[in-house]
Amino acid sequence: MGRKVLLDKAHIEGIRYYDVYRKNGGYAAVEKALKMAPGDVVEEVKKSGLRGRGGAGFPTGMKWSFLAKPEGVPRYLVCNADESEPGTFKDRYLMEFLPHLLIEGLIVASWALGSNRTYIYIRGEYAWIVDILEQAIAEANQAGFLGKNILGTGFDCQIYVQRGAGAYICGEETALIESLEGKRGNPRIKPPFPAIKGLYDCPTVVNNVETLAAVVPIMNLGGEEYAKIGVGKSTGTKLISACGNINKPGVYEIDMTQSVEEFIFSDEYCGGIANGKRLKACIPGGSSVPILPANLLLKTAKGEQRMMTYESLADGGFPTGSMMGSGGFIVLDEDQCVVRHTLSLARFYRHESCGQCSPCREGTGWMEKILTKLEYGKGQMSDIDLLWDIQRKIEGNTICPLGDAAAWPVAAAIRHFRDEFEWHVTHPEEAQVRNFGLAHYADPLEVAVG
């Protein structure tokens, strides 16, 4: 049983409301933090080793200490709640059931960074969560944890919720800032980074919902105590949103001591593959990260057990590894077709590309067209090489990471499942009537299920 520090109170009836949350030890972190100097709070987060939960895994304390602090210029904290990655739905759970946890984390972080105006940029589709958050903010205001002169410290802070209009690209921090300013959500060219020039050209920190919520247990436990949870540089707990062909899809909090095998097959977490099928492949960190076939998923290339940590999931780099990403754990069983799966991802990225820089704008559409051709039995062998060449020319050549995110899934699918692509070329009729892939990728470890 892993340790829980974020969702440990999620089961309490009415925890969504201030009174219940407060009764169960809520807002203790604010009371503690506001007695400390802002710099000490940053130090505490640094000590905790907390890494950004939005995907890149950049150390949060470092990010906070990079924030420029020029005189007479406001600083902003922005909470990135534009959770649009296919397969990731952890922030939704957190905001829907524990809104005060996020508000509390935001107040602590605003104090640490000196932000008097803090924004939650929320995905437009999460319309009902906006109401939940606004109610929580109103309750916190009433209780004196927000507004003017919080707890008599003279610190003013107000939180505003801003709804996005349903663009995936606005989850990229600079596009989010543009959108928040009321402009078209095009990513900015970096440098300058938001820590120097962000919202309204002022120093800005953009953090994921889960990262900011994790600040609360860090304050309650102390940075060093928090760092003891987890393994090595993967400290603390991580929310994993598991979905796909598993028995128990949902959001799980892990303390990163679990192995991937345990996470998929134990009844505490995913509960094994649904319908007695076998495991074929898995995307461990949201749609943008490389897909891994079963053999590489459970064991690294070196033959070690693969663990649910940042380091272990990335072990072997892209040739044989993947990434923790945002924790969208998508499991594919033996009946799933990797070509069709890759096509649906490519279609998503084509639709969500902002169209600002040419490799991503044109390349994503091209990849989708070729994958459609392959999937519907009209492809040629040369198309597979062409696809490989296109993704290689997109990756790393774009303004923002969306280009990489579009290229990696295609690259990994061809790298690990090339003969399934070739099968689509050699068996065009069968590929159209039967939507399975090649079952021989499934379950090389022969984990008995059913």
Add this chain to the structure above:
Amino acid sequence: MSEEKKLFKVTIDNITVDVEPGTTILMAARKIGGDVVPPAMCFYSKLQGSGGKCRTCLVRVAAGSTADPRPMPKLVASCRTTVMDGMVVENITNPAVLEARKGVVEFLLLNHPLDCPVCDQAGECDLQDLSYEHGSQGTRYEFKRRTFERIDIGPYIQLHMTRCILCYRCVYTANQVAGNRDHGVLDRGDHAQIATYVEKALDSNMIGNVIDVCPVGALTDRTFRFKNRVWFTKPVDAHRNCSCCSGKVRLWMRGDDVLRVTARKDQWGEVEEWICNECRFEKKKVSDWVIEGNTKLDRHSVINAGHYTNVVKPKETFKDVMKGRDPKLLMDIHEVSQVNTVDLNVLPGPATAATFNGNPNATGTNVTDVKQGTGRNLAGTDTTNAH
């Protein structure tokens, strides 16, 4: 005077140059000149915030600076990356850069129609030059290209989105030079389009400049469209007293007719001074202008059969830089296509149809002797065209 500013030393393709802090790699390369300059389709030094979008100017930074000589992990857009002291940049000397650039050209041409012969921009098109220099021979794209209807925005400008490469230059121009926001980008991804909101005509007096900044044939001059091919017209510098702009323009003449008026462009294809709509669209008579003399044609132009003045020749080190390979220069295009064999620069006056039909010495009858470069005001002296 303030104390002398410390200059940064940058090495681009083994050529070192001193530039001021805050300069971008691209501008440093332009200071060197020649073919170490990365091509730029979206960057425009006179438009704030432009650049970084087309990715044709990608270069590799082999060493970040003297203080931190680590290479940068990815290729960077040279138009938006500022130099550091001791930076080492690889442009045409790095095969990975050329390969990436080839990829970008392919992406840019993916949805761009390959019908230069019927395009009005042909001959002065940045994308045409770019694909000649950096592209591959054929296309690997076998699907339908996106197409749009042509839209007339106002009485002077036509927008043909089919040809657009979404460089955003016109958007910045409309914002910064023409000063209104009727013009922007709608939709996203590969179906994004430049649009005037609800097809509104752009009525700013400076909006004609979007034609000059457009690197392709997406925005064209309705008063000139299909009147002539640019390589048959002769550029002449001229000026007039204008109340709202500098009045310094370039006339594109054939015979005694002024077919088109544009702003003057420098060797990087950027306008020197913005001009107003009145100068650009209304003044189509020789008598409206004071002729200054022949335009000096530079590397950016394919209109004059290789008779360039002002060509920035590659430096001595160039052969070493290219490791023995011959440079592929735009001026060599005439070996491929004989567009025009008439040497317009030595003609005493503007060319006429006869000039191109076997009588290379035929010129217009009543135009100043531009060859001497003296420049004379034609207003009043021209009895045939004045009124």
